[in-house]
Amino acid sequence: MTDTLAAPASTAVPDPEAEARVRADDRGHVFHSWSAQALIDPLPIAGGEGATFWDYAGNRYLDFSSQLVNLNLGHQHPDLVRAIQEQAGRLATIQPALANDVRGELARRITEVAPDGFTKVFFTNGGADAVENAVRMARVVTGKRKVLSMYRSYHGNTSTAITLTGDPRRWANEPADGSVVHFFGPYPYRSAFHSGSPEEEAQRALEHLEQTIVLEGASTIGAILIESIVGTNGVLIPPPGYLEGVRQLCDKYGILWIADEVMVGFGRVGEWFAFQAWDAVPDLITFAKGVNSGYVPLGGVVITERVAAHFDTVVFPGGLTYSGHPLACAPGVATFEVFERDGILERVRDLGTRVVAPRLQAMAERHPSVGEVRGMGLFWAIELVRSRETREPLVPYNASGSDAAPMGAFAAACRKGGVWPFVHFNRTHVAPPLIISEDDLVRGLDVIDRALDVADGYSA
Numbered sequence: 001m002t003d004t005l006a007a008p009a010s011t012a013v014p015d016p017e018a019e020a021r022v023r024a025d026d027r028g029h030v031f032h033s034w035s036a037q038a039l040i041d042p043l044p045i046a047g048g049e050g051a052t053f054w055d056y057a058g059n060r061y062l063d064f065s066s067q068l069v070n071l072n073l074g075h076q077h078p079d080l081v082r083a084i085q086e087q088a089g090r091l092a093t094i095q096p097a098l099a100n101d102v103r104g105e106l107a108r109r110i111t112e113v114a115p116d117g118f119t120k121v122f123f124t125n126g127g128a129d130a131v132e133n134a135v136r137m138a139r140v141v142t143g144k145r146k147v148l149s150m151y152r153s154y155h156g157n158t159s160t161a162i163t164l165t166g167d168p169r170r171w172a173n174e175p176a177d178g179s180v181v182h183f184f185g186p187y188p189y190r191s192a193f194h195s196g197s198p199e200e201e202a203q204r205a206l207e208h209l210e211q212t213i214v215l216e217g218a219s220t221i222g223a224i225l226i227e228s229i230v231g232t233n234g235v236l237i238p239p240p241g242y243l244e245g246v247r248q249l250c251d252k253y254g255i256l257w258i259a260d261e262v263m264v265g266f267g268r269v270g271e272w273f274a275f276q277a278w279d280a281v282p283d284l285i286t287f288a289k290g291v292n293s294g295y296v297p298l299g300g301v302v303i304t305e306r307v308a309a310h311f312d313t314v315v316f317p318g319g320l321t322y323s324g325h326p327l328a329c330a331p332g333v334a335t336f337e338v339f340e341r342d343g344i345l346e347r348v349r350d351l352g353t354r355v356v357a358p359r360l361q362a363m364a365e366r367h368p369s370v371g372e373v374r375g376m377g378l379f380w381a382i383e384l385v386r387s388r389e390t391r392e393p394l395v396p397y398n399a400s401g402s403d404a405a406p407m408g409a410f411a412a413a414c415r416k417g418g419v420w421p422f423v424h425f426n427r428t429h430v431a432p433p434l435i436i437s438e439d440d441l442v443r444g445l446d447v448i449d450r451a452l453d454v455a456d457g458y459s460a
Helices: 016-029 078-090 101-113 127-142 159-164 168-173 198-216 242-253 305-310 326-342 344-366 401-416 438-456
Strands: 045-049 052-055 060-063 118-124 146-150 180-183 221-227 256-260 284-287 299-304 370-376 379-384 422-424 427-430
Touching: 060 438, 078 326, 101 118, 101 299, 101 326, 118 127, 118 305, 127 146, 127 159, 127 221, 127 256, 127 284, 127 299, 127 305, 146 159, 146 198, 159 168, 159 180, 180 198, 198 221, 198 242, 221 242, 242 256, 299 305, 326 344, 344 370, 344 379, 344 438, 379 401, 379 438, 401 422, 401 427, 401 438, 427 438
Parallel strands: 146 180, 146 221, 221 256, 256 284
Antiparallel strands: 045 052, 052 060, 118 299, 284 299, 370 379, 379 427, 422 427
């Protein structure tokens, strides 16, 4: 295919004085998330363009994490920047109780790419408060407070969202919302159900979910929240029949299904919403990140007509000062225009199938440290192990300090090769901007291939 989407190269000029100034301000005054403040030294970044960003020393990095898997259209996309500039010159802000053209247009465009029956959008400032408000809607509509979510998940850092999160970031934040119950989702490579095939994994995971519903009391459960494809916690693709089975269980027991599409929505896997790759439709959809590539904070909930109708005469008990902020919605509208003009969905499916899948499979065959590769579109995980036979992870679950050294060495090798990786526990993820050129995609995969030689040194 013709590759016309790569941004022109920019020169990263070393500027040690600026680097020192940025570092001093950061270390002196910025309090960073998820960090022990005295134990970190964030790299000062000077600029970015397309799929690349650079530091003040002149080092350039292919962004194979899309920052936090939000920069779907890359750094400094001219259409998104222009949309923000034009909107700022016309109407920089307006409160959410008043109607606004770009807010309304973006809401309409989102409902048009969602399945039939989705008619309304409630805008938030990001993914966590999208989850908070979707759960609030489900609780009000069903009259039931309890919510189920997977252990291997991340849903945000507000009180209910962090309680719904399954990964270790939840632990230090407990107790928060006491009406949350976790369950095991499907994970064929490390099956909690001793399954022998993806189909068997789906069946047994659904049986486990139904038992959880029965034992927790269906009459107490308002919603089940699921990342359509588990993101940070493994790029776990639902096996055949799983999401369809979740839909059936929700219908059977009068429960609303909330699809968390914050990380995988808006083209990451070659679909507007990842669940559209299967024959199952949720009741509520949460989104953020890729809707405008995070140029201005924006998230939201896409709502079915059935759920929205409940609030025709019942007040929805929630709201945000910046809900549907014009400076955030304008690049969201531009995102739709870019996707349609440049065939982004088709491009992502093509690159994922033709380039990424075969390259990662070749790496899995060549490197003893690779236990499994899995993914879709431009969202993949390479799971690293000490032994293919035992599947012992290269580093322990939630490893820190010296226990995490093997993954640290792998990540350092990637950065030395000019790729900024996404690593989490014993995995590295492949999640570059959707506009990355094919040449840069191949070059980045080559760097990862070489860095796996380092991981191999820790593997049997």
